Amino acid sequence: MPVTSHDLLGGVGKLLVNGSLSDAALQRATEATPNFAILPWVNVVKIGGQSIMDRGRSAVGPVVDEIVANLPRHKMILGTGAGTRARHVYSLAIDLGLPVGVLTVLGTAVAWQNAQMLQYLLAKHGIAFLEPEGFASLPHYLMERGAVICQGMPPYKLWEANPGIGRIPPQRTDTGCFLIAEVFSARKMIYVKDEDGLFTADPKKDPAASHIARISVQELLARDLDDLVVERAVLELMLSARNIKEIQFVNGLKPGQLSAALDGEPVGTIIFNAAAADGRRA
């Protein structure tokens, strides 16, 4: 016999218990609830796989030094990308006819390897590695040691949704790190790659490409570029994100850029949500 009286619940609660979760009126009612910021002082920093980790010591060493130098001043969740081994295993798995969810499991292992390597390099500074299941301990490590390391892939595993075109998992380490920043209401989401940010064309292929210092996600999506500095899923999620209103891209091969971004300087490229600026998402 179902219980039908829920006297303790407020207005949204009664709608939730009695209504369909897909009802637009209920969804609008939940929009008006408060936004509590869980870790408003944390910075999420994603270290690129192909762009940084695959380069080995010459690129990773200076990035590690810069992370260590910033430990006293900035608290950081360090997520890692996957890189060339992911490209190999994706190629192989696609050839074997395996589905996108399996590719996600495989790609996660590569980001995990990179996170472990980064953790060995930072271990003597007391920096721990956390699996998604261990994230409840994250505030403690951040307060005590200033940073933690995680692998950047979202923990979707076999539950990764298919892309519209092709077979590559559409939500990879850029997306996973963005969603960490969003759920904790992080102070900053910084992507460390091997370029100065966004260009009008791929600077590796077109020397005439010019740098873009600041662009709205709306304009970037409207340009419908063939290639981008970040996974498209991040741009789409920015439109519905409540907490993260801008993301920043810096060149990890240029010492000082990560520090400048952590200090709030407009280095590299900033992609911002123009709709958030006019208060649509308070």
Place this chain on the structure above:
Amino acid sequence: MNLQPGAQHVASRLMGESLIDKAVIAGTEAPVRAILPHLNVIQIGGLSIMDRGQAAVMPLLDEIVANQAAHTQVIGVGPGVRARHILSVGLDLGLPTGALATLAAKSSAQNAYMVSCLLASHGFVYLEAPFIVQLLPAMLAAARGAVFNGIPPYDLWEHPPVLGKIPPHGSDCGSYLVGEVFGARSVILVKDVDGLHTADPKTHPDAELIADVGVAELMGMRLPTLPIEPAVLDLLTRARLVKSVRIVNGLVPGNLTRALAGEPVGTRIHA
């Protein structure tokens, strides 16, 4: 292909490529193999079945057991009213969608665990997400069925929805995605309505059942409420292997058996 100077690469078709480049992505289109093509994924509704207790649950489980010899079944279970309650409290506290998703997933885990206990004597096992990844094929070879948490393990990484804060990927999505990734024979969503209607049959007794409908047509109908998570419709448009789901009324004995036998009961929604 463009190789970063200084980077160490493994030779592959995607070596040095941008995985964001549209042409590179389009070049990866290729057929997908079904890993467990004999699998039937059955999603038991939380609010619609579980919260009704034994009057609704036991006849349905008896039907699952009766089909055990003929069909390989894995059972996803939804959360129900306890998830609605913790969403209500969490929203009032101002918690973000990712936190709400993590909390709600525990309610469906409880329901899944209860179902696994009720089916234990028939050899069904309860598998958490990591064990679905590692052990489902072995478990199905050894046991004759498995029960899992219908809500996908997105947890803190759940997407903020376009409108409001309710986690958009619930147990319908999670069960569908398990079916899709394994290339299941069928995905059957067991609810307390006969299927999809032209209006909500609980408030409009004259609403008519829609027996078979395409996703594009259904989206065009702009129905105010659906007996299925809207995100499943979006997933179906990108389906590679499981190109339809069937909604059946689990309060009517025999419906699940008919659906497993491939009969046109309830509503079939297809890509």
